[in-house]
Amino acid sequence: MSNPAQPICIIGSGLAAYTLIREYRKINAEHPITLVTQEAGDFYSKPMLSTAIAGQKSAEQLVTSPATKMAEQFNLVIHTHTTVKQIDPAHQKISVMSNNGQSFDIEYSQLVLALGADQIRIPMNGNASHEVQTVNDLQDYARFRKQLDGKKKVVILGAGLIGCEFANDLASGGYHVELIDLADQALSRLLPKPIAQALEQRLSSLGVLWHLGVSIQSVSHDGDQLQVILTNGEVIQADLVLSALGLAPRIQLAKEASITTNRGIVVNRQLKTNLQNIYSLGDCAEVEGHVLPYVMPIMQAARTLATVLAGQEASLAYPAMPVMIKTPALPLIVSPPPIGSTGSWSINELEDGIEGLFHNDRSELIGFALAGSATSQRANLTKLLPPILGST
Ligand SMILES: Cc1cc2nc3c(=O)[nH]c(=O)nc-3n(C[C@H](O)[C@H](O)[C@H](O)COP(=O)(O)OP(=O)(O)OC[C@H]3O[C@@H](n4cnc5c(N)ncnc54)[C@H](O)[C@@H]3O)c2cc1C
Incomplete structure (x- = not known):
């Protein structure tokens, strides 16, 4: 049974978690909320990660509100750099471990999984394949930006939304960019061919080189550089390789607790999983077959879930929600x-x-x-x- 005196516990400190908290506090300013996150817990706009290099923005500059301020503003207990290892639905508690090795349990009245998604990686050969980067949070961005220092050429695998945005940003920032995609056009899941070709031309005029209809076979060290061999046998040199192949919802923690998962963590229109008092929203969640890893769906879901957690009736609806692709070249x-x-x-x-x-x-x-x-x-x-x- 739920003990209403226990906190609402939210796992994650991304847009889904913090938007939910903002919405919930409009309805209930008092009920204790505990937030657990693997990250530093600072609030930042993730979409800025693919537009910040040209403007030479540091990771610190992208933080709009540090964790301490979020805790104060929204009356939260925050455990930062702490990973949730296990959910125990029968006893309504989670087991966590902090980066300094401390393990403890946290009881909850209601649990929210706002776990986000991982960048998809494909297996590659070569003694530098482990050096292929992904940028999916502030820490990744800080590392990537540091590695770019003094470098000139970046190969990007994946010409989807994130890959094209990074290509535009890096090319505008003065880097040589080569973009690789298995499809025969940019943004193959989002654009009809004539618009994709227009984008390809505009990015080409910024110096971006295209390799379409191919993938990467191997990445190996070659002196100070990396040697990238494509599946068509072509060889290109690079200073850094960035993989941007799309996102896979983080479902493992839920799966291990017998929460129903499919592509994402399956929830109904009240954002409720199959287990009592456990909810999910954001990039990790799947609502009636829809996994929508974008900002607008999170806003809709957060408003609905805040109302549900406050004990009122609400049901999620998604209007049409167009997405802006941040490629200033087009x-x-x-x-x-x-x-x-x-x-x-x-x-x-x-x-x-x-x-x-x-x-x-x-x-x-x-x-x-x-x-x-x-x-x-x-x-x-x-x-x-x-x-x-x-x-x-
Ligand atoms: C480069 C980039 C550009 C984008 N641009 C746009 C755009 O222009 N427009 C748009 O609509 N969308 C865009 N998106 C998508 C949008 O940013 C995401 O949909 C949104 O930020 C996801 O928020 P989230 O809270 O669901 O996930 P996340 O921000 O990934 O948060 C997940 C949180 O869960 C934590 N976590 C996970 N597992 C555990 C665990 N076991 N224990 C503790 N903590 C855990 C993580 O540390 C993290 O804090 C972009 C995404 C990227 C990567």
Whole structure:
């Protein structure tokens, strides 16, 4: 049984955790909240990580509110640099271990898993494959930025949202960038080919070189540099290799506690898992088949879950939520059609922009991709899209 005197315990200190706390404190200023995080617990905007190199921003400069201030502002107990090792749903407690080796248990009345997602890695050969970087949090960013010091050439594996944003940012910051993707175009899951080609051209004009339809076979030391061998046999030299292949929800901790998982941690419209008093939101969660690792869905989910945790009724709805891709070389806004949709793209060339509209077989607009001047159509077109999850 739940002991209401125990704190609400939240695992994670990313946007999902802190937005939930902000929303919950609007309803209940008093109930104890304990937050446990592997990180330093400072609040920062993760989307800034792929736009901060050109502006020479340090990791410290990206912090908008340190953990101590968050604790004070929102009346929290925060355990930083502490990893949750196990959830014990029967006794409503979690077992944690801090970086200095201390182990202890924390009891909860309600538990929220806001665990985020890991960058996907693929196996590679070569004696430097372990040196391939990923940037998924502030600490990664600090390390990557330090390693860039005095270096010139970065190879990026993955021309998706994060890969293209880093390519634009690094090229604007004066680095030589080569971008590799198995697909035959940039942003293959989000853009129709003509808009992808326009992006490729704009990034090429910043000096970015493209290797499409291939992947990396091996990364090896070659003097002071790295030698990258592609699957087509081509060899390129680099100072650093960054992998940006997309995200995999962190589900292992939940799985080990018999919480239902699929691609993400499975929750209903109240963000509740199959186990009593355990909830999940953010990049690790899956709602009715949707894993949406973006800011806007987190805002929606946090408002709903705050209401539910406060004992009131609420049900999650997702309107259409277009995503801005931060490639200043060609600004983009996308709202991709649902995976598996049938239909076709129509492409309209505008002055200094391209509008891509995806209609289904019944001629209904179900997705769009806007480039350059066409991004001004965002609000009008969003109103025409069906919701991702309609109201219940
Ligand atoms: C480079 C980059 C650019 C992006 N740009 C955009 C953008 O332009 N627009 C957009 O909408 N989205 C963007 N996103 C996605 C967006 O940033 C994420 O959806 C969002 O930040 C995820 O927040 P989260 O709280 O779910 O996860 P995270 O921020 O990953 O937080 C997870 C937290 O859980 C903690 N944790 C995990 N496991 C444990 C454990 N066992 N014990 C203790 N703590 C644990 C971690 O330490 C971390 O604090 C971008 C993402 C990246 C990486």
